[in-house]
Amino acid sequence: MRATYLYEAGDVRVQDAPDPVLEQPTDAVVRVLRSCVCGSDLHPYRTMTAADGPVPMGHEFLGTVEELGSEVSGLERGDLVVAPFAFADNTCAFCREGLHTSCPDGGFFAAGTGGAQAEAIRVPQAQGTLVKLPKDVDHALLPSLLTLADVYGTGHHAAHQARVRPGDSVTVIGDGAVGLLAVLSARRLGAERIILMGRHKDRTDLGRFFGATDVVAARGEEGIAEVRDLTGGHGTRAVLEAVGHLPAYEMALGAVRPGGVISRVGVPQYDDAPVGFGSLFGPNVTLTGGPAPVRAYIDELLPGVLDGTVEPGRVVDRTVTLEQTPEGYRAMDRREALKVLVTP
Amino acid sequence: MRATYLYEAGDVRVQDAPDPVLEQPTDAVVRVLRSCVCGSDLHPYRTMTAADGPVPMGHEFLGTVEELGSEVSGLERGDLVVAPFAFADNTCAFCREGLHTSCPDGGFFAAGTGGAQAEAIRVPQAQGTLVKLPKDVDHALLPSLLTLADVYGTGHHAAHQARVRPGDSVTVIGDGAVGLLAVLSARRLGAERIILMGRHKDRTDLGRFFGATDVVAARGEEGIAEVRDLTGGHGTRAVLEAVGHLPAYEMALGAVRPGGVISRVGVPQYDDAPVGFGSLFGPNVTLTGGPAPVRAYIDELLPGVLDGTVEPGRVVDRTVTLEQTPEGYRAMDRREALKVLVTP
Numbered sequence: 143m144r145a146t147y148l149y150e151a152g153d154v155r156v157q158d159a160p161d162p163v164l165e166q167p168t169d170a171v172v173r174v175l176r177s178c179v180c181g182s183d184l185h186p187y188r189t190m191t192a193a194d195g196p197v198p199m200g201h202e203f204l205g206t207v208e209e210l211g212s213e214v215s216g217l218e219r220g221d222l223v224v225a226p227f228a229f230a231d232n233t234c235a236f237c238r239e240g241l242h243t244s245c246p247d248g249g250f251f252a253a254g255t256g257g258a259q260a261e262a263i264r265v266p267q268a269q270g271t272l273v274k275l276p277k278d279v280d281h282a283l284l285p286s287l288l289t290l291a292d293v294y295g296t297g298h299h300a301a302h303q304a305r306v307r308p309g310d311s312v313t314v315i316g317d318g319a320v321g322l323l324a325v326l327s328a329r330r331l332g333a334e335r336i337i338l339m340g341r342h343k344d345r346t347d348l349g350r351f352f353g354a355t356d357v358v359a360a361r362g363e364e365g366i367a368e369v370r371d372l373t374g375g376h377g378t379r380a381v382l383e384a385v386g387h388l389p390a391y392e393m394a395l396g397a398v399r400p401g402g403v404i405s406r407v408g409v410p411q412y413d414d415a416p417v418g419f420g421s422l423f424g425p426n427v428t429l430t431g432g433p434a435p436v437r438a439y440i441d442e443l444l445p446g447v448l449d450g451t452v453e454p455g456r457v458v459d460r461t462v463t464l465e466q467t468p469e470g471y472r473a474m475d476r477r478e479a480l481k482v483l484v485t486p
Numbered sequence: 487m488r489a490t491y492l493y494e495a496g497d498v499r500v501q502d503a504p505d506p507v508l509e510q511p512t513d514a515v516v517r518v519l520r521s522c523v524c525g526s527d528l529h530p531y532r533t534m535t536a537a538d539g540p541v542p543m544g545h546e547f548l549g550t551v552e553e554l555g556s557e558v559s560g561l562e563r564g565d566l567v568v569a570p571f572a573f574a575d576n577t578c579a580f581c582r583e584g585l586h587t588s589c590p591d592g593g594f595f596a597a598g599t600g601g602a603q604a605e606a607i608r609v610p611q612a613q614g615t616l617v618k619l620p621k622d623v624d625h626a627l628l629p630s631l632l633t634l635a636d637v638y639g640t641g642h643h644a645a646h647q648a649r650v651r652p653g654d655s656v657t658v659i660g661d662g663a664v665g666l667l668a669v670l671s672a673r674r675l676g677a678e679r680i681i682l683m684g685r686h687k688d689r690t691d692l693g694r695f696f697g698a699t700d701v702v703a704a705r706g707e708e709g710i711a712e713v714r715d716l717t718g719g720h721g722t723r724a725v726l727e728a729v730g731h732l733p734a735y736e737m738a739l740g741a742v743r744p745g746g747v748i749s750r751v752g753v754p755q756y757d758d759a760p761v762g763f764g765s766l767f768g769p770n771v772t773l774t775g776g777p778a779p780v781r782a783y784i785d786e787l788l789p790g791v792l793d794g795t796v797e798p799g800r801v802v803d804r805t806v807t808l809e810q811t812p813e814g815y816r817a818m819d820r821r822e823a824l825k826v827l828v829t830p
Contacts, residue, residue, distance in 0.1 A: 236744060244744035244769055303772075400580060400588035406767065413762035417773065418754045425588055426776030428647075432767045 145260035146199045146467045148183075150192040154199065154468040162256050162264035167213040168231075170268030172223060176288050177258040178202040178458075179470045179482040180227075181318045182409050185386070187471055199467075200259030200484070201227040201251035202291040204275065204284065208262065214269045222279065223272040225258075225265060226437040227251055227292045232270030240438035245270075250433075259467050259484055273440050276448070285455030285483055286447045289323065293481070294443060294454040295436025296407050297323030297384070301331050302439070303430045304380035304405035308332030313369055313377070313397045314354070316384035317345040319457040319481040320407055322352055324382040326452060329353025337369055337378060339393065345480055348456060362389065366396030373399070380405060383431070388412045395421050406431035457481040489604030490543045490811045492527075494536040498543065498812040506600050506608035511557040512575075514612030516567060520632050521602040522546040522802075523814045523826040524571075525662045526753050529730070531815055543811075544603030544828075545571040545595035546635040548619070548628065552606065558613045566623065567616040569602075569609060570781040571595055571636045576614030584782035589614075594777075603811050603828055617784050620792070629799030629827055630791045633667065637825070638787060638798040639780025640751050641667030641728070645675050646783070647774045648724035648749035652676030657713055657721070657741045658698070660728035661689035663801040663825040664751055666696055668726040670796060673697025681713055681722060683737065689824055692800060706733065710740030717743070724749065727775070732756045739765050750775035801825040 145159035162171050177200050186197070204224040207217055217223070230237050230248035237245050247267055251257070255264050265271055275287060289295075297320050306312055310333040314324045317340025328336050329352060338354035339361070340346045346357040358368045370377055377399040383390050386408030394404040395416065404427060416422070422429055446452045460479040462470040463486070470482035489503035506515050521544050530541070548568040551561055561567070574581050574589035581589050591611055595601070599608050609615055619631060633639075641664050650656055654677040658668045661684025672680050673696060682698035683705070684690045690701040702712045714721055721743040727734050730752030738748040739760065748771060760766070766773055790796045804823040806814040807830070814826035 239745060241745040241770060303770075401583060401585040410762045410767050413760055413764070414758040415761045416757055417759045417761060418757035420757070422773065423750065423754050423776045426585060426647075426774075426779075428772060428774040429761065429766065430770075430772040430774075432770030435770075 143261035144464055146257055147196040148186055148190060148199050149195040151188055151190050154187065154471045156465050156467055159260065162262050164209055164211050165264065166266060167211040168267055168269065169211045170207055170214055170217065170265045170272060171209040171262055172203070172205040172225070172265055173208045173262050174203045174258060174260060174486065175205040176203065176284050177484045178288060179259070179467070179474055179484065180292060181320060183471070184475055185409065185411060187475060198252050198257030198260070200257035202288060203258035203263060204288050204291065207272070211268065216269055217272060217274065222275045222277050224275055224287055224290050224440070225251070225272055226295065226440065228433065228435070228437070229265060229267045229271040230437055231267045232437065237270065240435055242435040242437040243433045259464065261464065261486060271437065283447065283455070285458040286453055288483070289454040289457065290436065290440050290443060290447065292436060293319040293457065294323045295439045296320050296434040298327040298439050298443060299434030299436070300324045300382035300384060300405045300407040300431060301327040304382060304403040306331040306333050306380055309334045310380060311335040311373060311378040312380045312382060313337045313339060314382045314384065315339045315390050315393055316408060317342055317349060318384060321384035322349050322457055323454050324384050324407070325349045325354050326352040326454060328382065330452065335378065337372060339365055342477065361393065365393055369397040376400065378402065382407070384408045386411050388415060391415050398427050400425035400427070403428045403430060407434060458483045461485060487605035488808055490601055491540040492530055492534060492543050493539040495532055495534050498531065498815045500809050500811055503604065506606050508553055508555050509608065510610060511555040512611055512613065513555045514551055514558055514561065514609045514616060515553040515606055516547065516549040516569070516609050517552045517606050518547045518602060518604060518830065519549040520547065520628050521828045522632060523603070523811070523818055523828065524636060525664060527815070528819055529753065529755060531819060542596050542601030544601035546632060547602035547607060548632050548635065551616070555612065560613055561616060561618065566619045566621050568619055568631055568634050568784070569595070569616055570639065570784065572777065572779070573609060573611045573615040574781055575611045576781065581614065584779055586779040586781040587777045603808065605808065605830060615781065627791065627799070629802040630797055632827070633798040633801065634780065634784050634787060634791065636780060637663040637801065638667045639783045640664045640778040642671040642783050642787060643778030643780070644668045644726035644728060644749045644751040644775060645671040648726060648747040650675040650677050650724055653678045654724060655679040655717060655722040656724045656726060657681045657683060658726045658728065659683045659734050659737055660752060661686055661693060662728060665728035666693050666801055667798050668728050668751070669693045669698050670696040670798060672726065674796065679722065681716060683709055686821065705737065709737055713741040720744065722746065726751070728752045730755050732759060735759050742771050744769035744771070747772045747774060751778060802827045805829060
């Protein structure tokens with residue numbers, strides 16, 4: 143088959159690769175119908191050295207079940223399925239608590255499984271991982287359904303971990319797909335005031351469509367000052383951080399109200415950060431978040447996607463073929479595209 | 487009057503000082519009946535330079551109202567009152583949310599107000615700050631009632647912010663007064679498994695009395711390994727950190743279960759700490775805590791103290807007169823005393 147590999151920063155190639163096969167009786171093989179390039183793919187795309195490559199790419203996909211291991215039940219060949227970006231058994235103590243990303247039988251797609259920016263992919267723990275979709279689903283819904291694999295579930299995780307509630311005030315940092323879907327999620331959970339920090343007007347316009355009440359284009363101290371001006375000087379109760387760089391964390395510290403919550407879903411590109419009396423501790427600010435256990439959220443989020451109540455797939459603004467995937471990376475890296483969909 | 491001042495690390499003096507007077511119509515003056523030396527007083531006692539001194543000391547007290555400003559209602563001269571270590575108006579938006587430590591009209595006792603390790607103290611925002619106690623209260627209860635000013639409320643804050651619930655598993659780091667009362671608080675909120683990390687047997691024995699089910703004397707990697715051994719390899723859902731030094735934070739990272747909460751009430755003696763993928767983010771660990779808004783908790787905690795259901799005053803293991811306060815500091819610094827009570 144054909145599959146996408148990152149060789150080093152800036153060097154993405156689509157090449158021949160072995161067809162995925164069942165390795166465990168709990169595996170499935172899924173033929174990929176749609177996959178995506180993720181904002182988190184851009185981190186290695188910008189920094190990975192040749193010594194760490196080549197690595198298979200892609201962790202968001204939906205497709206049809208092609209092969210099933212002997213221990214997988216509840217699925218049939220030909221089923222249309224969507225997969226969370228982290229596979230999991232969905233039966234262990236962590237999965238039962240909704241923390242599928244910490245499942246001892248689980249892991250992240252791509253390294254180890256092969257990537258999803260490919261014709262097909264091996265799915266470990268298929269029974270716990272794959273979620274069946276209606277077979278006759280309108281293909282116009284596929285982009286929105288695919289966001290359940292990662293970016294919508296991740297935006298929801300940010301809002302969920304911050305315990306966003308009706309009437310709440312929320313700042314969202316970052317106008318990438320996850321940030322915009324954090325806006326949608328905060329709105330869906332009833333937030334009244336949603337300040338979106340982002341610099342790209344086409345994206346922040348979509349953010350307004352999703353429910354942002356205010357947009358702050360400034361960054362750093364100036365951006366913090368604008369958020370404080372908008373909120374009576376104190377900041378918002380929740381800050382959803384969907385970038386992952388230290389300056390975004392620092393903006394979150396400035397934008398959060400005393401007693402509030404910073405919920406991070408941008409993968410941190412730093413290890414240490416301020417947590418002392420002058421940052422988190424003094425004002426009793428809570429820091430939460432992490433990789434989203436999106437499997438735990440699909441059941442809750444799917445109906446609204448199917449009935450059109452929400453349209454998270456609007457974040458997709460470019461579609462490429464699998465062979466054009468390197469161009470998709472370039473477009474996202476240059477911010478010419480917000481979210482790139484990959485078709486076979 | 488006589489009052490306690492810290493001149494520099496190790497140099498505590500009791501000396502003559504001006505009698506406190508009403509400065510604002512919202513002030514009161516309270517004659518101190520009991521005060522304490524706090525674990526947090528040991529931080530400046532160990533590190534403060536002469537350039538920063540002398541500073542008045544003491545932020546935990548109960549006593550009788552001696553003078554009242556013209557705008558204070560609900561209190562009378564002679565009332566027995568306890569004060570939270572942070573004064574607050576108890577009417578602003580933050581106070582109504584239970585975050586008295588962020589009250590714009592509030593602040594911390596000692597600098598600005600004079601210290602509580604003294605014969606008397608000025609209390610700003612007296613109406614919002616002071617809580618009346620029964621006039622005929624048994625004096626044997628005074629140590630327990632005084633813990634409502636700080637250490638019991640702070641231990642409760644740790645457990646409350648970690649949302650400790652019936653059946654929960656909790657690790658408490660630190661066997662000082664706050665750590666031991668975090669044990670009591672976790673037990674009171676229904677925690678089933680409470681692992682106390684501490685090295686002083688007399689203290690950890692009191693921790694067992696308060697509800698600790700296990701004691702881990704080892705520290706660092708060895709201590710973490712013991713906690714993990716006790717918890718099926720994963721750690722406890724909540725970790726209450728009552729020390730404030732970076733190694734305690736690092737132990738908390740090792741002792742917390744994925745998806746769990748680290749709740750800090752030890753005043754951090756560091757600014758930056760690990761918060762990246764390998765520490766907080768990857769396992770979706772939440773970091774919370776801060777200075778305890780103990781005023782918010784007194785109404786909930788007072789009845790159990792008055793009826794003897796809990797005996798937080800058991801942390802007091804030495805009583806000194808005001809003139810002996812420097813000896814109280816020395817005893818706590820050398821860990822010869824757990825918690826020193828100061829009488830007039």
